[in-house]
Structure formats: structure tokens, C-alpha cells
Amino acid sequence: MIPFAGNPLNRASEKRTNPEWIARKLRDSSSLILPLWRLEPFLLGSANDPQPARLGLLPPKNLEALAIAEAPCIFLGLDDETAIFTLDLSSSPNPAIDGPLAGLGYFCDARTAAQIVSLREAAIIAQAKALIDWHQRHGFCPRCGSPTMIMDAGYRRLCGKCNAEHFPRVDPVVIMLATEGDACLVGRGKQFPPGMFSALAGFMEPGETIEEAVRRELMEEASVRVGEVSYYATQPWPFPSSLMIGCFAKAQSREFKVDENELAEVRWLERGAARAAIEGQTVEGVRLPPPIAIAHHLIKTWAFGEL
Numbered sequence: 001m002i003p004f005a006g007n008p009l010n011r012a013s014e015k016r017t018n019p020e021w022i023a024r025k026l027r028d029s030s031s032l033i034l035p036l037w038r039l040e041p042f043l044l045g046s047a048n049d050p051q052p053a054r055l056g057l058l059p060p061k062n063l064e065a066l067a068i069a070e071a072p073c074i075f076l077g078l079d080d081e082t083a084i085f086t087l088d089l090s091s092s093p094n095p096a097i098d099g100p101l102a103g104l105g106y107f108c109d110a111r112t113a114a115q116i117v118s119l120r121e122a123a124i125i126a127q128a129k130a131l132i133d134w135h136q137r138h139g140f141c142p143r144c145g146s147p148t149m150i151m152d153a154g155y156r157r158l159c160g161k162c163n164a165e166h167f168p169r170v171d172p173v174v175i176m177l178a179t180e181g182d183a184c185l186v187g188r189g190k191q192f193p194p195g196m197f198s199a200l201a202g203f204m205e206p207g208e209t210i211e212e213a214v215r216r217e218l219m220e221e222a223s224v225r226v227g228e229v230s231y232y233a234t235q236p237w238p239f240p241s242s243l244m245i246g247c248f249a250k251a252q253s254r255e256f257k258v259d260e261n262e263l264a265e266v267r268w269l270e271r272g273a274a275r276a277a278i279e280g281q282t283v284e285g286v287r288l289p290p291p292i293a294i295a296h297h298l299i300k301t302w303a304f305g306e307l
């Protein structure tokens, strides 16, 4: 399973437009709320505890004193019969240090948290963080500039002036492993740590198919021409709101020319080297991404011939 995928919640979207049901569930002592503070999810216990960690889903009474009217409280879905919400506490000073959450747990950056909780909890983090992040950036109407209001338990914003509706966005990104014979193409972004290589990636553009975006990005970044493009898997990537679309692409030759504005370096990596690097070794100065990244799974699937 790819981290951030596999969300276990029943989103029960029909409940979002039922404010009485939402209000009742927010008072129900069996409901659970995941606090986020400055986009960091709450985890139970202490950062020094042995892992795996547990997501800090708390009963509503723990959060009564912290909830303020303007703070987004979003219905994430049902876990069996239990209603799960997320609450943005960003306007408070760190509530894990002082106040009703003190001693219960700590806030942890989402990328780290996703690597130390279970896969099902990581997927809930992806949903909660992407939604709260979207609300933080969409307080004003892009059409007329007036303030917008939260509607539908967090799944819509409505402009109070021009009535334009705004919905949480998902930004598609293609991430592709070009292969040629027994080698795959990896690149090092300019901002990557030394030695870190990954599959090439880029945002899709309007009016473009997934296959066209894969071909364009490989041509732009590495001047690699590819034929067949095949779909692998997708991954929600809540930094802030991407959907990573993993693909394989068959290159027509190993010739390349790196676009130095985009990448520091590009290399063809032989299958044996890719196998060792994906298992954590540094091979020929190349390290590959950890399992939180879909690139890891893309490279591993190809390297071990599961394709």
C-alpha cells in the first residue's frame, strides 16, 4: 500500500448538507476529532515514545475550550458508526503545550507523522491536512475578493457577496519512470539533498491528458522521447493538495539532455543498482526516495520486475 492512499473512512457525503446531523455528531461523546495546528496533525503520547505512533483522535469534550466559531471543523467521514472530524487550531498558541491538550500528545509535521502512524491513519492525515490547508488559503473569493464562508461541513466555500461557490481543489501531478531496456531514468532536483534522485515529475497543465503530460515533462526536463505510457497508481499528496499520478514510460533511446533550469542531474540507472538503492543503499552515489513517496513504489515495481 502506498502511504496516504487507502482512506478507511466512509465519507458519507450526503451528511455534509445536513447541519442538524453535523451539529448533533459534534456534541456526541462517541465522535472523534483530529486537531491540526499550523497544518501539523496531533499524535498521542510523546515524540520520544516507541513507534508506531497513534493519531490523536479526541472526543469533543477535549476540544470544547479550543474550538472557535471561525475555525474550520470539517467532517471527514464515518469509521463504522463513529463520526470523525478535523479541527484547525492554528489561531491558538501551541495547544499541546498549554491548555486542554497538554499531556495528551504533540503536534508533528504531516510528512513525519505519516511515516510513523499506521497506513489507515496516514490516509486520514492526507484528507484532513489537504482540506484545512485549502480553507486557510481560500478565505476570499477569487472572483470578487469578498470573504467566503464555510459550507457543507467543510467541503464548499460560498462567497457572501457574489454567491460564487468554491470547492476543495486537487492538483494532478504526473510522476513517471522512463525505462529503456534494463535501465530507468532518475533525476536530481536542484533543491534535493546531495545524492538523492527520484522519478521525474511535473504538474499537469489545462487541456492535457496524463499521457501527454508524461511525454511533455520528459521532453522538457531531459529531452527524452517516449513511446508507450502506462498507468501505475495514484497517491494523494497533501503538500498542499496534489494527486500524484504514477506512470511508466518506454523511452525510445537513452539519449538525454538535462534542462538545467529544472534539474541538477539526470542518470540512467541499471536494474541491479536500482534494486540495491531502493532497499536503502547508496549505489554509485545515488540514493532513492523512502516508501512515503510514490516514486519509491514506482521504481521498486519496475526494478523487481513485478511489472
Ligand SMILES: [Zn+2]
Pocket (backbone or CB within 6 Å): 141, 142, 143, 144, 145, 146, 159, 160, 161, 162, 163, 164
Ligand atoms: Zn465573490
